[in-house]
Amino acid sequence: MVRTHNLGFPRIGKQRELKAALERYWSGAISRDELEAAARELRRQNWSRQARLDLVPVGDFSLYDHVLDLSFMLGNVPQRAKHGDASPLDQYFRVARGRSQSEAHACGVHASEMTKWFDTNYHYLVPEFDANTRFTLDASRLLAQLDEARESGVEPKPVILGPLTYLWLGKAPHDCDRLTLLDALLIQYAALLDALSLAGVAWVQLDEPLAVLDLPPEWQAALRSSYERLREHGPKKLLATYFGPLGDNLELVCRLPVDGLHVDVSKGRDEVSAIVKLLPRDAVLSLGVVSGRNVWRSDLNALLDWLTPIADVLGDRLWLAPSCSLLHVPVDVESEQRLDSEVRSWLAFAVQKLDEVDTLALALNHGRGRVADQLAANRAAIESRRTSRRVHDPEVQAAVGRIDAKLGQRPSDFALRAQKQAKHLPLPLFPTTTIGSFPQTQEIRRVRSQMRAGRIAREVYVRAMQEEIARAVREQEALGLDVLVHGEAERNDMVEYFGEQLQGFAFSEFGWVQSYGSRCVKPPILYGDVSRPQPMTVEWTKYAQSLTVKPMKGMLTGPVTILNWSFVRDDQPRAASCRQLALAIRQEVLDLERAGVRVIQIDEAALREGLPLRKRDWQHYLDWAVEAFRITVGAVRDETQIHTHMCYSEFNDIIAAIAAMDADVITIETSRSNMELLSAFDEFKYPNAIGPGVYDIHSPNVPSEEQVVSLMQRAAERIPVERLWVNPDCGLKTRGWPEVTDALRNMVAAAKTLRAASQRI
Ligand code: GLN
Ligand code: ZN
Numbered sequence: 001m002v003r004t005h006n007l008g009f010p011r012i013g014k015q016r017e018l019k020a021a022l023e024r025y026w027s028g029a030i031s032r033d034e035l036e037a038a039a040r041e042l043r044r045q046n047w048s049r050q051a052r053l054d055l056v057p058v059g060d061f062s063l064y065d066h067v068l069d070l071s072f073m074l075g076n077v078p079q080r081a082k083h084g085d086a087s088p089l090d091q092y093f094r095v096a097r098g099r100s101q102s103e104a105h106a107c108g109v110h111a112s113e114m115t116k117w118f119d120t121n122y123h124y125l126v127p128e129f130d131a132n133t134r135f136t137l138d139a140s141r142l143l144a145q146l147d148e149a150r151e152s153g154v155e156p157k158p159v160i161l162g163p164l165t166y167l168w169l170g171k172a173p174h175d176c177d178r179l180t181l182l183d184a185l186l187i188q189y190a191a192l193l194d195a196l197s198l199a200g201v202a203w204v205q206l207d208e209p210l211a212v213l214d215l216p217p218e219w220q221a222a223l224r225s226s227y228e229r230l231r232e233h234g235p236k237k238l239l240a241t242y243f244g245p246l247g248d249n250l251e252l253v254c255r256l257p258v259d260g261l262h263v264d265v266s267k268g269r270d271e272v273s274a275i276v277k278l279l280p281r282d283a284v285l286s287l288g289v290v291s292g293r294n295v296w297r298s299d300l301n302a303l304l305d306w307l308t309p310i311a312d313v314l315g316d317r318l319w320l321a322p323s324c325s326l327l328h329v330p331v332d333v334e335s336e337q338r339l340d341s342e343v344r345s346w347l348a349f350a351v352q353k354l355d356e357v358d359t360l361a362l363a364l365n366h367g368r369g370r371v372a373d374q375l376a377a378n379r380a381a382i383e384s385r386r387t388s389r390r391v392h393d394p395e396v397q398a399a400v401g402r403i404d405a406k407l408g409q410r411p412s413d414f415a416l417r418a419q420k421q422a423k424h425l426p427l428p429l430f431p432t433t434t435i436g437s438f439p440q441t442q443e444i445r446r447v448r449s450q451m452r453a454g455r456i457a458r459e460v461y462v463r464a465m466q467e468e469i470a471r472a473v474r475e476q477e478a479l480g481l482d483v484l485v486h487g488e489a490e491r492n493d494m495v496e497y498f499g500e501q502l503q504g505f506a507f508s509e510f511g512w513v514q515s516y517g518s519r520c521v522k523p524p525i526l527y528g529d530v531s532r533p534q535p536m537t538v539e540w541t542k543y544a545q546s547l548t549v550k551p552m553k554g555m556l557t558g559p560v561t562i563l564n565w566s567f568v569r570d571d572q573p574r575a576a577s578c579r580q581l582a583l584a585i586r587q588e589v590l591d592l593e594r595a596g597v598r599v600i601q602i603d604e605a606a607l608r609e610g611l612p613l614r615k616r617d618w619q620h621y622l623d624w625a626v627e628a629f630r631i632t633v634g635a636v637r638d639e640t641q642i643h644t645h646m647c648y649s650e651f652n653d654i655i656a657a658i659a660a661m662d663a664d665v666i667t668i669e670t671s672r673s674n675m676e677l678l679s680a681f682d683e684f685k686y687p688n689a690i691g692p693g694v695y696d697i698h699s700p701n702v703p704s705e706e707q708v709v710s711l712m713q714r715a716a717e718r719i720p721v722e723r724l725w726v727n728p729d730c731g732l733k734t735r736g737w738p739e740v741t742d743a744l745r746n747m748v749a750a751a752k753t754l755r756a757a758s759q760r761i
Contacts, residue, residue, distance in 0.1 A: 076133060137192055167179065642663050665691060709750045
C-alpha cells in the first residue's frame with residue numbers, strides 16, 4: 001500500500017490567527033498562557049485538516065520560525081538574550097525581534113539576522129555559532145506536541161531540521177569553521193532521536209535541503225559521516241530534500257544509512273529512475289509529487305500515468321507527499337469567495353494539495369475507479385485552464401514572438417546618452433534624488449481603505465492622493481532636491497499596484513503566506529498572458545510634473561521583480577512570463593516618455609533574490625532577467641534618463657549582469673556597510689552612473705551632513721565623481737515625515753559641500 005504524509009503545514013491559520021495572537025501578546029493584551037492556547041488551537045486545527053494522511057508532521061509549527069525553534073531546542077541561544085530573569089519565551093522573542101513582551105517600550109537587544117530560506121520568500125533566523133558554542137538538548141516542547149498530536153488522533157511524524165543544514169544555514173566568525181561544531185551537535189541529535197524512540201515514534205523526518213545545493217567536498221563528506229554516526233539512534237529516519245534536484249549529490253544521498261528518502265519531484269522528476277535504482281532495497285522512497293511552491297492544481301491523471309509503473313516496482317516502499325512543506329502556500333481555497341470562479345477552479349492551496357495527495361494514493365491503492373469523480377473534476381479543471389481564453393491571448397503571444405535582440409538595444413551607448421541627457425536635463429555634480437516612496441501616513445492608508453471598501457467616490461480618492469503628491473513635491477522643492485518623485489501615495493505595494501492593472505493577474509482575499517514571524521504577504525497570482533489595457537501611472541506622474549519645473553521621475557516596478565514576488569504560471573517557463581511583463585512595462589515607459597517625463601526609474605528590487613540555487617543555472621536566469629529589463633527601456637530616446645534601483649549591493653558575483661542592464665543610473669543599498677559593498681566595483685569597472693545609498697531607511701536614525709559627506713567620499717574613491725548620485729538606500733514609505741525631512745536636508749547639504757569641494761580641486 002502506498003502511504004501518504006506531509007512535510008509541514010502553514011502555521012499562520014486560515015485568517016492569520018497566529019499573527020493576531022502574536023501581536024496581541026507582544027503588546028501585552030494577552031498573557032503567555034493565552035498565546036500558548038492560541039498556538040495549541042492552531043496546531044489542533046492543522047492536524048485535523050491533515051487527518052486523512054498516514055503520517056502527520058509535528059514540530060513544523062512555530063511561534064516565529066522553525067530554525068529558531070531548533071536553536072532553542074539545542075540550547076544555542078545568544079548570550080545577549082539571556083539577561084535578567086527572562087523566561088525561555090522572553091529569550092525567544094528577544095532573539096527573534098529584539099524584544100520580549102515586557103520590553104515592548106524599552107530598548108531590547110539586537111535581534112538575530114534574518115535571511116531567505118533557500119529560494120523562497122520565507123525568512124529564517126540565522127543561527128549564530130562561534131568556537132565556544134555549546135549545545136544542550138531540551139526537547140520538551142517537541143515531546144509535548146507529540147502528545148498533543150496523538151490526542152488529536154493523528155499518527156505523528158516529528159519534523160526536525162537536519163544537523164548539516166542547520167550548521168550550513170548559520171553564521172560564524174571567519175576564524176570558526178562551522179564543521180568543527182558538528183561532533184558536539186551530533187551528540188545532541190543522537191540524544192534527541194533516542195528520546196523520540198522512547199516516546200514511541202515510528203518515523204522521524206530529518207530535513208536536509210542543503211542536499212540540493214552546490215556543496216564543498218568537506219560538507220559532502222560530513223553529510224555521509226553524520227548519518228553514519230546517527231545510524232543506531234532513534235526511530236526510522238526519512239531524510240527529506242526539496243527545492244531542487246539532487247544533481248551531483250544524488251549518489252551520496254541515496255547511499256546514506258537512513259530508512260527513507262524524500263525528493264522533490266516537482267523539480268527533479270528526471271532523477272527518480274536513477275534514485276529507484278540506487279536506493280537500498282528496503283528503503284522507502286517518498287515522492288513529492290504535488291508542488292508545495294505554487295498555487296495550481298496538479299494534473300492528477302498525468303501524475304497517475306507516471307506513478308503507476310513506479311508504484312509497481314516499489315510497492316509498499318512508495319510514499320506520496322507534497323514536494324516540500326506547505327508553509328509557502330496559503331491555507332484553503334474554499335475561503336476565497338470573491339475570486340473569479342473560473343480562476344478559482346484552477347487553484348489548490350494547502351488543504352487542496354493534501355486532497356490531491358490523498359486522491360493519488362487512493363487511485364494507486366484501490367484503482368482509479370475509487371476516485372473517478374475526483375479525477376474527472378481534476379481533468380475538467382486542467383482542461384479549462386489549458387484552453388481558457390483568459391489564459392491564452394494570441395496577441396500577446398504574437399508580440400512575444402516578435403521579440404528580437406534589437407528590442408532591448410537603446411539607440412546609443414551610455415557615453416553618448418549621457419552627453420545628450422546632460423543637455424536635456426541640466427543637473428549639478430552629485431545630483432540628489434530619492435528612491436520613490438515618501439511616508440505612507442495613517443491618512444493615506446485610511447483613504448485607500450475607504451476607497452477599496454467603496455465608501456468614497458473615485459474623485460474624492462483622486463483628490464486626496466493629489467494632495468499627498470502636492471505635499472511631497474512641496475517638501476522636495478523646499479529641500480532643494482534635484483530630481484523629484486511623486487511619492488507613490490497611491491500604491492499599497494509596488495507589485496500589487498501593477499498586478500491589479502494588468503490583464504493576467506488575480507488577487508485572493510486570504511491567500512496569505514508567512515514572510516517572517518507575524519509578517520505575511522499575499523502574492524498576486526499570475527495566471528494568464530499579460531497585457532496592459534491602459535496606462536497605469538501616467539496620470540499621477542503628469543500631475544506631479546505639472547507642479548514643478550524640476551524633472552519628475554516616473555516610477556515603475558520591473559518585470560523581474562513583479563515575477564519574483566508573485567505566484568507564477570507553471571504552464572510556461574518563468575522567462576516566458578517575464579518577457580510578457582517586460583512588453584507591458586515597455587508600453588508604460590513609452591507612454592511616460594510621450595507625456596514629457598524625462599527620467600524614468602524601473603525598480604528591480606528582487607532581481608538578485610531570483611538567482612537559482614545552483615550556480616550553473618545562474619547565467620541562464622541572468623540572461624533572461626537582464627533581457628527583460630532591457631526590453632522595458634529599449635525604445636526610449638537617448639535623452640530620456642533611465643534609472644533602476646536594487647535593494648542590496650552584493651554585486652560581486654553578478655556585476656557583469658548589472659552592467660549589462662545598461663541603466664543610465666543605478667541606485668543601491670550601501671549605507672549600512674559604510675560603502676564596503678562597493679568593493680564589487682574595484683575589479684569590475686562599472687561604466688554608468690551610480691547612487692550608493694547614504695541614508696539607512698531601515699533605521700529611525702537621521703544621518704548627519706558629515707556622515708553623508710564621508711560616505712560619499714568613500715564612494716568617490718571607487719567611482720568617478722561625474723558618475724555619482726546622492727540618494728537614500730531605498731524608499732521612505734515606512735518612515736515618518738519629520739525624520740525624512742531632517743535626513744534629506746542633511747543629504748542635500750552634503751551634496752552642496754561635495755560640489756564645492758570638487759570645484760576647488
Ligand atoms: N520605488 C520603491 C519605493 O521607493 C522601491 C521600493 C523597494 O526597492 N523595495 O518604495
Ligand atoms: Zn529598495
